[in-house]
Amino acid sequence: MNQNILLVQPKFPTPSKSLNHKDFLPIPLLKIASYHKTLNDAPHLVHGKVNIDFEPDLIYITSLFTYWQKEFWETAEYYRTLFPNTPINVGGIYVSLFFENSEFQKKCAELKVTANKGTVEKFEKSPPDYSLVDVDYQIIHASRGCKRHCTFCGVWKIEQEFVPKESIKNEIVKNKLVFYDNNLLANPYIERILKELSELKIKGKSVYSESQSGFDGRLLTLKLAKLLKKARFINPRIAWDNSFEEWNKIEKQINILLKAGYKSKDISIFMIYNWDYTFDEMELKRKKCFEWGVQIADCRNRPLTQEFDDYNGRVEQTNKDYYIHKNQGWTDLKVKKFRKNVRRQNICVRNGYKFHSSKLERKVVPKSDYFKIVSMPMHEIKRLLPDAWWPSEL
Ligand code: SF4
Structure with a gap:
């Protein structure tokens, strides 16, 4: 057949600069590539809106989270403009979740793209073609x-x-x-x-x-x-999505992992925040994890209908920038404070520190000095390192 198949992964604002981050590898596209190779077609994988020096016979574009739909639509529009008559198939998480949405279907019709919900059996049966990615x-x-x-x-x-x-x-x-x-x-x-x-x-x-x-x-x-x-x-991870009261159940699960030979600092607890538990309750959960010596994998809640996410941890923001769960009194300040606390606490857990300071984190104060400083009274430590913060304190 020898068709040219263009496989497109939009340029999503992934936290890692790495193109092939293990959390975002476009596995569906790699499976589609594998399938088309069995038909003697030539698949080409690209990231984002790039110049194409061949005429594709068929285009596939993948989507990811609903709040990254802007990048998806911009990419679809770009390739539709470049190739007005080439069939375009779209799929992935956002496409599947919005498949029944009338606005979504209208946009697909305008752009002349065919949406696919969930997995497609013929592709699902094909092994991912790793020759297209350097991992x-x-x-x-x-x-x-x-x-x-x-x-x-x-x-x-x-x-x-x-x-x-x-x-x-x-x-x-x-x-x-x-x-x-x-x-x-x-x-x-x-x-x-x-x-x-x-x-x-x-x-x-x-x-x-x-x-x-x-x-x-x-x-x-x-x-x-x-x-x-x-x-x-x-690095085993378990989830603690429910209330602080459930801490003894989580403790049992951690103890099972410890008995099996895992170290506490290598264990992480998934925690959804900006969700149905207040900031204060999340702080109790955070502190408990510090007592256990385990890390936290924090997940900021975004509803499945959320269509944007311009979260920026360095500036003050509102619900117009990203989703803030107002029901339990979450505010921009609380969301960012919890994220910051988790980050600093994880550094402490990994390094065995009782307190965090940016100077310690950036090694301006060497680790060897920490052991001298830590035995000082708290107010002395604060005098030396004014940003010192203790995860064990609420
Ligand atoms: S969060 Fe999703 S994947 Fe995890 S247990 Fe609940 S339904 Fe299953």
Whole structure:
């Protein structure tokens, strides 16, 4: 057939400058590339709005979060202008979540683009073509969907059925794996999969894994935690989405991971904030994590209908710039304060510090001096380092 296939990942404002950040690899486009190669077509992957020196026969554009739709539409408009008559297919998270929205459908019609909701079976069956990206890791799914229905999450709306795999060993080609499963432990074959991983060698070397989503701590048992450790899963993360009162349940889950051999500073707790728990309650949760010596992976809540996000941590902002959850008294100041506290606390946890100071963080004050300073009374430390902040204090 030898068609030229243009695969476009819009330039999203990803936090990392790295083009192929492991959280944002355009796996659907890599699968589409693989599928088209079986038809002897020539796929070309580009990022953002770039000059194209060939005439594509077919264009695919992916989308990501709903609040990054501006970048998606600008990219679609750009390629429609460049190639007025080429078929354009669009898909991804935003497209799937807005598929039934009449304004969305109107825009698709105006631009003459075909929207696809969820996964497309023929592409889903193709392995991602890693030759198009320069990465040393492999993204993998041992399941699709999630059996739970958390109100803030779109997974169960896009992937309505939980589909587990029995085995994944034949799919693995690299020594580093990043699981994109939404609820890895819910897979009824998880023990078998973890045993496969612990025994697997690629190019004579062991395989290391991490999970992009947190583990569902409610499903975590000591047996599973030991299998995760043996399967060389690094940096385990569990979620604490509910109230502070649930702290003893989270503590049990952390203790299971500790018993399995994980170090507390390598464990992270996912926490949604700017959400249905107040700033004060989130601060109690934060402080508890400091007592446990675990890090926090903070997630700022943005509704699934949010269409923009111009959050900037360095300036004062309003709901016109990004979503501020007014119900529980969240304000711009509180959102930014919580984020700042988590960041400083994580630095303390990683370094074993009792307090944070920007001079310590930037190594203007060397780590060796910390051990002399820390034994001083608090007011003395404050005199030396006026921005000193103690995560253990509310
Ligand atoms: S458990 Fe995780 S993936 Fe499943 S619905 Fe809740 S937030 Fe979404």
